[in-house]
Amino acid sequence: MDKKIISLSLANPEPVNMNGVQKLSVGIGFAGLFIFVLALLNINFPYKAGWLYGSIVFILAGIIIYSISTYKKLPEGIQNNGVYFKSISSKGLWGWVTGIVLTALYIFLYWYPEYLGMGKDGTANKGLVGFFDPLSYFLNGHAATQWFVYGTLYTMAIVGFGYKFILKYRHNKYQLVRTISVMFFQLGFAFLIPEILAKLNPTLPYFSKDIKNMWPLNYYFFEDWHLKGMLGGGNLGMFMLLFGLAMIFIISPILTYFYGKRWYCSWVCGCGGLAETAGDPFRHLSTKKLGAWKFERWCIHFVLVFIVLTTIAVLYTFLGDPANKVLITRNQFTLGVIIFLSVVIAAIFIFRRKQLDTDSKFTLASLGIIVVGVILINFLSGQNNILFIDSYQFRSWYGFAIGSAFSGVIGVGFYPLMGSRVWCRFGCPMAAILGLQQKLFSRFRITTNGGQCISCGNCSTYCEMGIDVRAYAQKGENIVRSSCVGCGICAAVCPRGVLKLENGDEKSRFDYSPILIEKDNIKVSG
Amino acid sequence: MNKINEHIIIIGNGISGITAAREVRKQGGQAITVISAETDYFFSRTALMYVYMGHMKFEHTQPYENFFWQKNNIQLIKALVQKVDTASKKIQLDRGDWLAYDKLVIATGSRPNKFGWPGQDLKGVMGMYSKQDLEYLEQSTKNCKRAVIVGGGLIGIEMAEMLHSRKIAVTLLVREAGFWGNILPPSESAMIGRHIKEHHIDLRLSTGLIEILSDRDGSARAVVTDKGETIDCQVVGLAAGVTPNIDFLKGSGIELGKGVKVNRYLETNIENVYAIGDCAEQQEAIDLRKPVEAVWYTGRIMGETLARTLCGKRTAYDPGPWFNSAKFFDIEYQTYGWVWAKPREYENQFYWEHPKGKKAIRISYHKETKAFLGINCLGIRMRHEFFDTVLNNQLSVDNVISNLKKANFDPELFTTYEKEIKTAFEKDHSNLIPTNNG
Ligand SMILES: Cc1cc2nc3c(=O)[nH]c(=O)nc-3n(C[C@H](O)[C@H](O)[C@H](O)COP(=O)(O)OP(=O)(O)OC[C@H]3O[C@@H](n4cnc5c(N)ncnc54)[C@H](O)[C@@H]3O)c2cc1C
Numbered sequence: 021m022d023k024k025i026i027s028l029s030l031a032n033p034e035p036v037n038m039n040g041v042q043k044l045s046v047g048i049g050f051a052g053l054f055i056f057v058l059a060l061l062n063i064n065f066p067y068k069a070g071w072l073y074g075s076i077v078f079i080l081a082g083i084i085i086y087s088i089s090t091y092k093k094l095p096e097g098i099q100n101n102g103v104y105f106k107s108i109s110s111k112g113l114w115g116w117v118t119g120i121v122l123t124a125l126y127i128f129l130y131w132y133p134e135y136l137g138m139g140k141d142g143t144a145n146k147g148l149v150g151f152f153d154p155l156s157y158f159l160n161g162h163a164a165t166q167w168f169v170y171g172t173l174y175t176m177a178i179v180g181f182g183y184k185f186i187l188k189y190r191h192n193k194y195q196l197v198r199t200i201s202v203m204f205f206q207l208g209f210a211f212l213i214p215e216i217l218a219k220l221n222p223t224l225p226y227f228s229k230d231i232k233n234m235w236p237l238n239y240y241f242f243e244d245w246h247l248k249g250m251l252g253g254g255n256l257g258m259f260m261l262l263f264g265l266a267m268i269f270i271i272s273p274i275l276t277y278f279y280g281k282r283w284y285c286s287w288v289c290g291c292g293g294l295a296e297t298a299g300d301p302f303r304h305l306s307t308k309k310l311g312a313w314k315f316e317r318w319c320i321h322f323v324l325v326f327i328v329l330t331t332i333a334v335l336y337t338f339l340g341d342p343a344n345k346v347l348i349t350r351n352q353f354t355l356g357v358i359i360f361l362s363v364v365i366a367a368i369f370i371f372r373r374k375q376l377d378t379d380s381k382f383t384l385a386s387l388g389i390i391v392v393g394v395i396l397i398n399f400l401s402g403q404n405n406i407l408f409i410d411s412y413q414f415r416s417w418y419g420f421a422i423g424s425a426f427s428g429v430i431g432v433g434f435y436p437l438m439g440s441r442v443w444c445r446f447g448c449p450m451a452a453i454l455g456l457q458q459k460l461f462s463r464f465r466i467t468t469n470g471g472q473c474i475s476c477g478n479c480s481t482y483c484e485m486g487i488d489v490r491a492y493a494q495k496g497e498n499i500v501r502s503s504c505v506g507c508g509i510c511a512a513v514c515p516r517g518v519l520k521l522e523n524g525d526e527k528s529r530f531d532y533s534p535i536l537i538e539k540d541n542i543k544v545s546g
Numbered sequence: 547m548n549k550i551n552e553h554i555i556i557i558g559n560g561i562s563g564i565t566a567a568r569e570v571r572k573q574g575g576q577a578i579t580v581i582s583a584e585t586d587y588f589f590s591r592t593a594l595m596y597v598y599m600g601h602m603k604f605e606h607t608q609p610y611e612n613f614f615w616q617k618n619n620i621q622l623i624k625a626l627v628q629k630v631d632t633a634s635k636k637i638q639l640d641r642g643d644w645l646a647y648d649k650l651v652i653a654t655g656s657r658p659n660k661f662g663w664p665g666q667d668l669k670g671v672m673g674m675y676s677k678q679d680l681e682y683l684e685q686s687t688k689n690c691k692r693a694v695i696v697g698g699g700l701i702g703i704e705m706a707e708m709l710h711s712r713k714i715a716v717t718l719l720v721r722e723a724g725f726w727g728n729i730l731p732p733s734e735s736a737m738i739g740r741h742i743k744e745h746h747i748d749l750r751l752s753t754g755l756i757e758i759l760s761d762r763d764g765s766a767r768a769v770v771t772d773k774g775e776t777i778d779c780q781v782v783g784l785a786a787g788v789t790p791n792i793d794f795l796k797g798s799g800i801e802l803g804k805g806v807k808v809n810r811y812l813e814t815n816i817e818n819v820y821a822i823g824d825c826a827e828q829q830e831a832i833d834l835r836k837p838v839e840a841v842w843y844t845g846r847i848m849g850e851t852l853a854r855t856l857c858g859k860r861t862a863y864d865p866g867p868w869f870n871s872a873k874f875f876d877i878e879y880q881t882y883g884w885v886w887a888k889p890r891e892y893e894n895q896f897y898w899e900h901p902k903g904k905k906a907i908r909i910s911y912h913k914e915t916k917a918f919l920g921i922n923c924l925g926i927r928m929r930h931e932f933f934d935t936v937l938n939n940q941l942s943v944d945n946v947i948s949n950l951k952k953a954n955f956d957p958e959l960f961t962t963y964e965k966e967i968k969t970a971f972e973k974d975h976s977n978l979i980p981t982n983n984g
Pocket residue numbers: 474557558559560561562563581582583584585591592593594595625626627628653654655656674675676701704791794822823824825839840841842843845871872
């Protein structure tokens with residue numbers, strides 16, 4: 021049989037033309053970006069601050085005017101007309117161009133910041149980084165770094181495109197509130213507060229002041245320099261350390277129990293925030309193939325094992341250094357980790373054995389591998405090496421391969437090619453842990469509305485996490501999946517009102533709708 | 547139960563045929579062959595509009611990946627069945643060969659109605675049912691400025707929405723005095739009418755088609771309405787309902803009426819021949835349902851039911867309480883139970899509409915017994931399971947009114963209107979609410 025499916029939509033529909041105001045707004049936005057490009061080319065602006073603020077205003081104004089002229093005049097509703105006809109959102113020329121530009125930006129950011137104008141070894145900034153100096157001095161009292169530039173652009177993207185998203189989904193209060201939340205956390209907690217704290221405490225060593233950025237997503241939280249920074253960071257440092265620990269071990273499990281991992285992934289997290297706002301036009305590009313799901317399991321758990329072992333190795337080395345006055349010894353530490361993980365694994369086996377699906381088995385196996393890894397570390401490591409390799413080597417590999425290449429270059433650079441949640445889906449170790457809990461210990465589920473599904477496929481197409489939502493909905497089965505970030509878009513685009521994100525009784529989560537006959541447990545493979 | 551040697555042939559790879567095939571495979575090891583002339587693989591007909599509108603690609607309408615069928619040992623053949631010989635238990639394909647069956651399932655769906663309008667076969671005139679129709683529409687609308695859609699029902703409004711999304715001006719001719727007037731009561735029909743106009747569709751109520759005029763090349767150039775108007779257009783969509791697609795069965799000995807006549811077990815008059823989905827016609831009335839039900843859900847339920855029979859557990863078709871849903875541009879519609887456009891003599895109806903005119907519910911209950919009979923919801927989602935229970939147990943309308951919160955299925959954080967609805971209900975139908983809201 022003919023394997024190729026010819027897409028009807030390839031039959032050349034009329035090109036989607038922009039109206040006058042849209043063109044104007046794109047022009048305004050690009051004018052702002054063009055000023056950045058000029059700055060990058062080392063054009064020296066008089067009244068630099070004015071140009072900087074002007075260009076920021078231009079970009080944001082461009083996005084805002086574009087959004088208003090696109091959505092305000094249309095009746096409230098789902099606005100997906102022509103998504104697969106527009107070059108930018110259907111992997112056409114503009115999609116590729118955007119992907120390449122973003123990727124290049126990340127490559128320079130991580131590995132060649134000097135080309136962006138980052139001053140090396142104390143020399144003054146030039147180019148684009150230098151262009152941001154006025155804002156940086158104003159906010160944190162220092163010259164800009166490439167990360168400051170990045171953070172500013174990132175925040176602008178979330179706030180600007182967040183506004184666009186809000187207009188697009190203005191009929192849907194869940195989307196509205198959730199988007200205001202990510203905009204708030206990005207602008208306040210990730211951007212302004214840390215900068216201002218840095219300005220107020222000019223003498224403290226560097227440590228992350230973004231309290232919502234938790235380990236293991238923030239992979240350097242437990243690295244020696246960061247720990248030392250916090251330990252030497254006075255009250256603020258101590259607060260960040262304790263709050264960070266509380267986030268990981270207390271706050272996150274409680275919130276995930278009541279609301280699912282969405283409380284973080286699509287209400288708070290910055291990576292998620294960018295994916296939901298700037299990444300929204302690309303969400304449908306995530307592949308829903310079964311093969312992709314299989315790959316996802318391997319990939320995300322590899323990252324999970326990698327980061328946890330790296331963190332433990334680094335901590336292990338840290339604890340072994342007599343210069344660090346710490347309360348626990350290496351042996352106590354490893355024993356603690358082993359006991360903690362064993363208790364978690366045992367608890368899952370005792371209480372949730374029946375609910376383990378392949379995803380959670382992978383996560384469990386990963387935890388098991390970590391325990392073995394910890395034991396090996398303890399027995400096979402010398403004073404400064406872990407498994408015969410310098411533990412700092414591990415961490416620099418992680419930083420390079422995962423922290424930079426994966427989460428940045430592929431994670432955001434490939435938005436227009438692989439969808440907006442590539443990192444969240446295939447890479448984020450935090451998503452793996454929260455996912456395990458969501459699957460096994462949570463009140464969250466997506467309820468399927470009886471027999472109302474018409475198998476149209478809107479939900480699956482627009483699920484940024486590549487979940488084949490329809491496969492559940494058409495059987496009348498609730499969706500309880502580790503990877504679901506609870507964005508609620510499947511429920512929004514469903515034309516038949518079939519899906520509802522809910523928190524409820526844990527026991528009823530796996531219920532089948534009693535309306536369909538198909539509820540016996542006979543399996544069809546695939 | 548596992549009759550390995552049996553060969554089941556299913557004609558039609560739509561929801562009913564495919565559901566039957568999958569459910570048989572779950573239960574037994576019979577050889578299964580599914581034949582369709584339309585596409586290689588099962589796809590969701592209900593989603594065709596989204597392909598045209600650019601929300602999805604055609605491949606997204608296919609609920610199973612292509613490897614699924616082989617993996618589950620379901621043989622697919624793309625061919626047209628031309629003849630059924632029930633005496634020798636064989637069918638003939640358009641490519642010439644004959645296939646033998648032990649059991650035959652007819653699941654051939656529907657085709658769009660054409661009522662013999664002059665010009666109905668011109669170029670640029672089409673129904674909207676199959677993938678081929680969609681391809682033809684794609685082709686025909688390349689240089690289309692205005693289209694006229696005939697038919698104020700579900701497919702008519704879908705076609706209007708499709709064409710409108712491509713910036714084609716649309717005139718929608720509706721014979722009745724209100725949109726979908728034979729199903730929707732006047733207030734709901736009016737609300738949808740307003741919404742259609744809000745989307746700049748030229749809605750013409752109480753207007754019928756007289757003929758379609760041709761240009762020199764045999765393409766449609768205009769339609770003439772029964773109001774005496776001539777409307778210039780390049781494309782005409784015929785969306786005036788569907789008929790079972792069963793012409794190829796004439797002379798086969800299988801009893802035909804409007805559709806293939808079946809009993810409650812979905813059996814035809816001929817042993818080992820069954821019919822399901824749009825093409826089946828019930829001989830015996832099932833509650834208030836029509837004998838031919840051209841909806842997705844019933845096709846699926848029939849497929850599931852028949853699979854049990856095919857696997858040795860003879861099961862009667864029992865679709866349970868009626869439900870349906872649709873979406874009119876941005877307004878979603880759900881219905882559970884029966885709410886008649888013209889209330890029947892035993893019916894009392896309660897209607898509530900949001901001041902902004904985009905949300906409404908209508909509840910029907912029995913005048914004497916106060917039993918809940920049905921609900922129409924526009925712009926508000928309701929829980930299927932809740933109403934299924936209410937209808938199965940013939941609970942009272944009070945019960946529904948006091949439990950609207952439980953019944954609501956709108957996304958979290960949405961504004962809900964239970965209080966308003968309850969107050970309105972108590973005002974007009976106050977004698978109903980007992981002091982302890984049970
Ligand atoms: C545009 C559109 C939107 C719709 N939206 C909704 C909706 O929202 N909700 C709802 O409930 N219903 C909806 N429906 C109705 C619903 O799609 C049908 O009720 C349902 O698809 C019928 O399924 P079926 O399996 O009976 O037949 P079909 O899906 O029609 O499948 C029959 C198949 O058999 C093939 N076939 C026919 N004769 C032969 C032959 N002789 N040889 C070989 N193959 C043959 C046909 O080509 C076809 O592929 C919609 C229909 C359309 C057209």
